[in-house]
């Protein structure tokens with residue numbers, strides 16, 4: 593199913609691993625890479641056998657070393673808006689993806705690479721991971737949602753520190769500030785990331801989808817509206833086979849087998 597130049601998709605059981613494969617340029621994001629990434633996620637949305645995604649970069653050196661500086665250097669005020677918009681739209685698609693997306697960050701996650709990891713639902717890091725937003729050193733700002741998502745995840749003070757200094761943080765600090773859920777040894781990192789994703793995908797697929805929907809919906813609405821939305825999704829889940837299976841399995845002291853409906 594991988595018809596793309598820069599994006600590879602490999603499936604193992606219910607997990608699809610999406611690899612950004614532009615290793616010689618440390619997987620830097622040009623418009624083609626971003627476009628293909630969007631297409632890959634569209635395809636995986638429709639694939640009922642896939643219950644979760646691990647997003648990673650080819651090679652050990654980088655997850656993604658940022659937007660392609662060669663492209664950015666040609667920007668005009670008008671085209672710059674389009675450059676930002678293209679990344680924002682694809683990253684938003686990933687953030688609102690109905691199945692859990694785990695970023696597996698080995699090596700550099702800089703600029704747009706850090707923003708891409710932030711758009712995923714969860715992040716795990718290899719011991720050699722380095723996160724950073726070096727944009728201000730290039731005379732620009734993060735333009736793929738990083739000015740919004742970083743502060744939501746790690747708090748305003750830390751987001752300001754990372755954005756204004758442009759300095760990198762290593763895996764250990766990334767874990768300590770909540771930027772990643774866990775650090776996994778380099779040896780066996782990809783398998784470790786898939787194992788982590790399985791901790792999520794073992795749960796009821798429709799419940800996972802609705803949990804994501806409720807959480808992200810709440811970010812764009814007021815408390816009363818968000819609580820109403822939560823209640824409606826909570827009620828909706830009572831109509832699913834998965835709820836009957838989950839509760840039935842508990843009562844019968846066995847493991848559930850979810851069908852995703």
Ligand code: COA
Nearest residue numbers: 616617618620657658659660661662700702703704726727
């Ligand atoms: N855009 C375009 N090309 C990039 C890139 C980016 N963001 N990041 C790395 N590359 C390219 C390099 O130009 C180099 O290409 P070349 O071999 O044709 O010269 C190749 O990837 C390898 O990178 P290199 O810089 O030689 O590796 P390094 O180990 O010395 O340094 C980094 C690694 C990540 C520290 C360094 O590449 C870097 O600072 N990259 C830019 C990071 C950045 O500012 N990102 C935000 C952009 S908004």
